[in-house]
Amino acid sequence: MHISLTVNGTEKTGEIEGRTLLSGFLRDGLGLTGTHVGCDTSQCGACVVHVDGVAVKSCTMFAAEADGCAVDTIEGQAAPDGTLNVIQQAFQDHHGLQCGFCTPGMVMSAAALLKENPKPTEAEVRAYLEGNLCRCTGYHNIVRAILAASGQDLPAVAAE
Amino acid sequence: MYAFEFDRPATVAEAVAALAAEDAQALAGGQTLIPTLKQRLASPSRLVSLSGIADMKGVSTKDGVLTIGGGTSHARVAAEAEAYPALAAMAGRIGDPAVRNRGTIGGSLANNDPAADYPAAALASGATIVTDRREIAADDYFQGLFTTALEEGELITAVRFPVPQAANYQKFEQPASRFALTGVFVAQTADGVRVAVTGASEDGVFRWKDAEAALSEDFSEGAVKDLTIAPDSMIADLHGSKQYRAHLVKTMTVRAVRAAS
Secondary structure: OEEEEEEOOEEEEEEOOOOOEHHHHHHHHOOOOOOOOOOOOOOOOOOEEEEOOEEEEHHHOEHHHHOOOEEEOHHHOOOOOOOOOHHHHHHHHOOOOOOOOOHHHHHHHHHHHHHHOOOOOHHHHHHHHHHOOOOOOOOHHHHHHHHHHOOOOOOOOOOO | OOOOEEEOOOOHHHHHHHOOOOOEEEEOOOOOHHHHHHOOOOOOOEEEEOOOOHHHOOEEEEOOEEEEEOOOEHHHHHHHOOOOHHHHHHHOOOOOHHHHHHOEHHHHHHHOOOOOOHHHHHHHHOOEEEEOOOEEEHHHHEOOOOOEOOOOOOOEEEEEEEOOOEEEEEEEEOOOOOOEEEEEEEEEEOOEEEEEEEOOEOOOOEEOHHHHHHHHHOOOHHHHOOOOOOOOOEOOEOOEOHHHHHHHHHHHHHHHHHHHO
């Protein structure tokens, strides 16, 4: 079947099967491999993208359901010249990643959170990241990065 | 995942017609069905997506009744069901934010997972399940694990919740899955108190009648603190024994009454 959608502001079309997942279409169909597939069971959140402005796990949505939608991925977050957006820059400044596998999903979830709640508390950040797993960092620097990206002073994070 | 045909109708009538095909299956938010398809535990010949049906989405309130379209996401219920704060709070704690943006009330009630949250809310509230062909009282709708009164190809188009005088939902979460290890929804109306329990019983969601009788007489923690519930029919798994779940049923009920009163 044929779909057309807007990905990172650009019109895209593709031929897919009914069973093609959105994550698979983005990666294999469009070559946007920044969307990572970790667990493929909608638990880890590495595949989070935005569909019509809200965060979804792209491994648990069919590409056919994104027909006519606006999809935003990690590739659309930095400026065209490569300048990182405020969340990405904060992840770099606060060492919010180690291996980096979960980072695309973390950044996209953080972007969704800050859109809904521009000045979240530390507890709100942690609650919002319930569906994003990181096996390296212990989350502290991810939480600090997101609080910094929101423009708030950084509190001392627990266990520091 | 096995291959299937994919339909995305724009109306309830088109969806019902498409579901008449042999081995056709409705697709709501897909947060349970897609993992099930990946594991090849289901292999429909045709999936009929409900996401394109605008008439099945939305939250409205009239004359003390909150009506939620069957295709409305948990996130939208959490944000828009101000008329029934306990229900909005429950919807806001299902799964995680990305799951709440896709999962729907109709999908949750049609699946009737024994540890899902919505069955407890619907049963405690005395909700009415509205389908493409009839209306079903919550008391008649839930029929055991993953089993409901729905016929083949029948779609939940809306759910009507009479808004209670006081209500609260307490969930003891399984922290990895965020399903209820045990969840208790308590609702007080002019007709009495209803207490619905999810996550605990081998028979799925149920009403705890002893607690309802006690709380209808006296809506206070004291009315339930000395009650016990038999562990015989409770679920036992690596997360908790039958006795542990029976204990959680009472503890969550006490907490819900405390929070509601």
